[in-house]
Amino acid sequence: MGARRINPNPISQYRSYTRDELCSKLDVSYGTILNWEKAGLPALGGSPRLYHGAAVVAFLKQRNSSKKRRCPDGMLYCIPCRDFREPAGAMVEFHHRPPKPGYLEALCPVCSRIMRRLARRDRLPLIMPNVDIQSGASQ
Numbered sequence: 001m002g003a004r005r006i007n008p009n010p011i012s013q014y015r016s017y018t019r020d021e022l023c024s025k026l027d028v029s030y031g032t033i034l035n036w037e038k039a040g041l042p043a044l045g046g047s048p049r050l051y052h053g054a055a056v057v058a059f060l061k062q063r064n065s066s067k068k069r070r071c072p073d074g075m076l077y078c079i080p081c082r083d084f085r086e087p088a089g090a091m092v093e094f095h096h097r098p099p100k101p102g103y104l105e106a107l108c109p110v111c112s113r114i115m116r117r118l119a120r121r122d123r124l125p126l127i128m129p130n131v132d133i134q135s136g137a138s139q
């Protein structure tokens with residue numbers, strides 16, 4: 001949980017890598033590679049241990065996609081809490097800033113910090129049903 005996404009692009013599908021090479025190509029620690037192996041990254045036998053590039057790319061893509069979570073309607077994502085929350089007091093401010101997308105701002109009911117969510121004005125009733133949306137000052 002909460003681990004960052006790793007970009008698989010530096011890895012070639014057509015060659016194999018040692019742990020040290022994976023660490024430097026992907027900028028991760030040795031322990032991370034061991035954790036990936038426990039989580040299902042297949043290793044080729046032998047010493048030093050080798051990992052096939054195609055397997056590493058497939059593993060990272062699967063791992064990255066399973067982390068993507070769509071923000072449910074009526075909620076915003078609280079970065080400090082690392083979770084979706086309903087706005088405290090059902091109060092939400094919409095900041096309109098054309099031509100860029102506007103954003104919603106609300107307080108987290110758990111940690112009381114500001115949560116933000118990009119939103120188009122015409123979709124507000126869908127994104128935030130049953131919430132009274134105030135118009136905030138544009139920035």
Ligand SMILES: [Zn+2]
Pocket residue numbers: 078079080081085108109110111112113
């Ligand atoms: Zn929070």
